[in-house]
Amino acid sequence: xxxxxxxxxxxxxxxxxxxxxxxxxxxxxxxxxxxxxxxxxxxxxxxxxxxxxxxxxxxxxxxxxxxxxxxxxxxxxxxxxxxxxxxxxxxxxxxxxxxxxxxxxxxxxxxxxxxxxxxxxxxxxxxxxxxxxxxxxxxxxxxxxxxxxxxxxxxxxxxxxxxxxxxxxxxxxxxxxxxxxxxxxxxxxxxxxxxxxxxxxxxxxxxxxxxxxxxxxxxxxxxxxxxxxxxxxxxxxxxxxxxxxxxxxxxxxxxxxxxxxxxxxxxxxxxxxxxxxxxxxxxxxxxxxxxxxxxxxxxxxxxxxxxxxxxxxxxxxxxxxxxxxxxxxxxxxxxxxxxxxxxxxxxxxxxxxxxxxxxxxxxxxxxxxxxxx
Numbered sequence: 001x002x003x004x005x006x007x008x009x010x011x012x013x014x015x016x017x018x019x020x021x022x023x024x025x026x027x028x029x030x031x032x033x034x035x036x037x038x039x040x041x042x043x044x045x046x047x048x049x050x051x052x053x054x055x056x057x058x059x060x061x062x063x064x065x066x067x068x069x070x071x072x073x074x075x076x077x078x079x080x081x082x083x084x085x086x087x088x089x090x091x092x093x094x095x096x097x098x099x100x101x102x103x104x105x106x107x108x109x110x111x112x113x114x115x116x117x118x119x120x121x122x123x124x125x126x127x128x129x130x131x132x133x134x135x136x137x138x139x140x141x142x143x144x145x146x147x148x149x150x151x152x153x154x155x156x157x158x159x160x161x162x163x164x165x166x167x168x169x170x171x172x173x174x175x176x177x178x179x180x181x182x183x184x185x186x187x188x189x190x191x192x193x194x195x196x197x198x199x200x201x202x203x204x205x206x207x208x209x210x211x212x213x214x215x216x217x218x219x220x221x222x223x224x225x226x227x228x229x230x231x232x233x234x235x236x237x238x239x240x241x242x243x244x245x246x247x248x249x250x251x252x253x254x255x256x257x258x259x260x261x262x263x264x265x266x267x268x269x270x271x272x273x274x275x276x277x278x279x280x281x282x283x284x285x286x287x288x289x290x291x292x293x294x295x296x297x298x299x300x301x302x303x304x305x306x307x308x309x310x311x312x313x314x315x316x317x318x319x320x321x322x323x324x325x326x327x328x329x330x331x332x333x334x335x336x337x338x339x340x341x342x343x344x345x346x347x348x349x350x351x352x353x354x355x356x357x358x359x360x361x362x363x364x365x366x367x368x369x370x371x372x373x
Contacts, residue, residue, distance in 0.1 A: 086206055091253050092213045093236035098247050105275040105290045147311050167294040177325045179278040179287040180339055183246050185325045187338045195324035217258050230264040239339045246276040269296035
C-alpha cells in the first residue's frame, strides 16, 4: 500500500517553506490582507462622503484617530486613506511653547550688559524647551559657544546631547526697518518665493481655527552636491501689543496629505523660535530679535562641515530677509499684514481644518533612505 500524497498546492507550499520561502509567503499574505483593508477603508470613505458633510466627516475621522492612536501601529495607513486627517489636538503649537520663547528673550534682555561685553564666549543659562529637557535627561547640559560676535549680530551654538548635531542661537538688531515689516515679510509665503532663490516650493497645507497654527510644506535647494530637502512643519505666531513682543514658533510634523517624495530628502527634525522686541513700537524703526534653531539635514558629511554650512548660512538668510524687508519698504511692495489680520476669527469649525487650496498632489512615497548627500 502506497502512502497518500498531499495535494499539489500543499506540497509546493511545504517545498517552498523548506527552501527558505516561508517568510516570503507570509510577507505576500500580509500585503494581500493590507491591500484588502485599504480598499475597504476607501470604500468606507466614499460611503461616508455621500452621507456626511466635509466638516462632519473630519470630526468623525478626527475622533477615530485619537481612539486608534495609542494602539500598536495606530492605523496610520488607514488614516492616510481616509481623506488625510491631521491630528490638530496633538500637533498644534500650544500657548506654553510661545511663552517659553518669550521668557528666553526676557532672560536674555536681563543679561544684555553681559552679552554686549566683548569677552563673552558662552551663552548664559536659560530656560530650556521641552525638547532640550528630553535630550538633557540623560546627561549634563552643554554650554553655549560663541561662533560669531559682531556689533549687531551674535551667533552661538551648543551640542545637542546624544546627537552629532548643534543647536544655534542668534541675537541681533536692525535699526532701518520696523518690527511689523520684518515680521510680515518672514511670514508671507508668496513674497518669500520671490526673494529667496533657494525655495522650490512653499505652501500652506492646512490651518487650525483653534490656535491659528498652520501646516506648511517647504522644499528648498541645498548646496551642491546635496539633494534638495523638504520640510513639513507647523507654525504659530503671536503678537502681544500690551507687552510689546512678537513670537513665531515652528517645528516639524507629519501630515498625511504630504507623503515623502523620492525627489527630496525629508527633514523630520526641525525647530525654530523667533522673538522680536521693538525698541519703541511695532511701526517705528528698530528692534532686537532672538532666533533659536536646530534641524537634522540627514547628511553624510562630517559634523564640522554641517556646522560650517549652518553657521554661514544662517547669517546669509537673515541678511536676505532683512534686504527683502527693506525692498518691500522702499518699493512699497504689497506684503500681507499678519499683525492686523486675526486668524482666529473664522466663521465655522469646517474652516478650522479645511486644507488650503494651495495643496497639490505630491506623488507616491518613495523607498526609505537612511543616508544622503
